[in-house]
Amino acid sequence: MPKVLIHATGLKKHYQLTKTNAVHALRGVNIDVFEGDFSAIIGPSGCGKSTLLHILGLLDTPDEGQYTLDGIDVMKMKEREANVIRAKKLGFIFQGFNLIPTLTAKENVMQAGKYGGMNLKQRKARAEELLELMNLHDRMDHKPNELSGGQQQRVAIARALVNKPAIILADEPTGELDSATSLEIIELLKKLNRENNQTFLMVTHNMEVANACKKTIQLKDGLNA
Numbered sequence: 001m002p003k004v005l006i007h008a009t010g011l012k013k014h015y016q017l018t019k020t021n022a023v024h025a026l027r028g029v030n031i032d033v034f035e036g037d038f039s040a041i042i043g044p045s046g047c048g049k050s051t052l053l054h055i056l057g058l059l060d061t062p063d064e065g066q067y068t069l070d071g072i073d074v075m076k077m078k079e080r081e082a083n084v085i086r087a088k089k090l091g092f093i094f095q096g097f098n099l100i101p102t103l104t105a106k107e108n109v110m111q112a113g114k115y116g117g118m119n120l121k122q123r124k125a126r127a128e129e130l131l132e133l134m135n136l137h138d139r140m141d142h143k144p145n146e147l148s149g150g151q152q153q154r155v156a157i158a159r160a161l162v163n164k165p166a167i168i169l170a171d172e173p174t175g176e177l178d179s180a181t182s183l184e185i186i187e188l189l190k191k192l193n194r195e196n197n198q199t200f201l202m203v204t205h206n207m208e209v210a211n212a213c214k215k216t217i218q219l220k221d222g223l224n225a
């Protein structure tokens, strides 16, 4: 039986808009993610996918529920501890790539390595190794605006991998890419899953992406469907 990396139960989250008007984004969601999983969270717009991913990514806190990340009860943590766990255990890929525009591809990846406790030399070597793995050996010194969408997302994948995270969380990783480039990115993620047993949990609207996943977690109106 593979190791449980994410075990969360009864997650609830509401957004209070006015005194009398609240959105119940999550109404008691359960989710388990095992080592080696390549899973998609799917469901209609507004069903709570991004809210769930943000909570699992320690970027937001639920109102209620239990959450254990790689054996650690993260519900009881202070923000500072959560920041350390996030940097050590998690990598993130976003729809809009979220690269720092003033830094080169290599510098973007190196910067993320700072939070994993690597020194400058180690960060440089790790960034070069990962950008080579992403087939970007000839684009290391390019700034994001000098790269195509697919290339930018490959830099973001290298950045997500830099601290050897237990899990990579991705919110619509192919959302801004054309369909050929989307497939290329998904193939790359699948390869990382297959060859390095890298665990992925991604949110997607795209049925082609969802079909490429080994498991799907379906949400509806803030609940497991």
Ligand SMILES: Nc1ncnc2c1ncn2[C@@H]1O[C@H](COP(=O)(O)OP(=O)(O)OP(=O)(O)O)[C@@H](O)[C@H]1O
Pocket (backbone or CB within 6 Å): 015, 016, 017, 023, 024, 025, 043, 044, 045, 046, 047, 048, 049, 050, 051, 052, 205
């Ligand atoms: N910061 C916020 N303030 C108020 N309401 C919010 C906030 N963030 C999300 N919501 C609401 O919570 C619900 C869930 O939002 P969420 O972003 O998780 O949906 P989603 O499944 O990711 O949707 P999409 O597929 O469109 O990205 C929605 O009804 C949304 O309007």
Ligand SMILES: [Mg+2]
Pocket (backbone or CB within 6 Å): 049, 050, 051
């Ligand atoms: Mg969303």
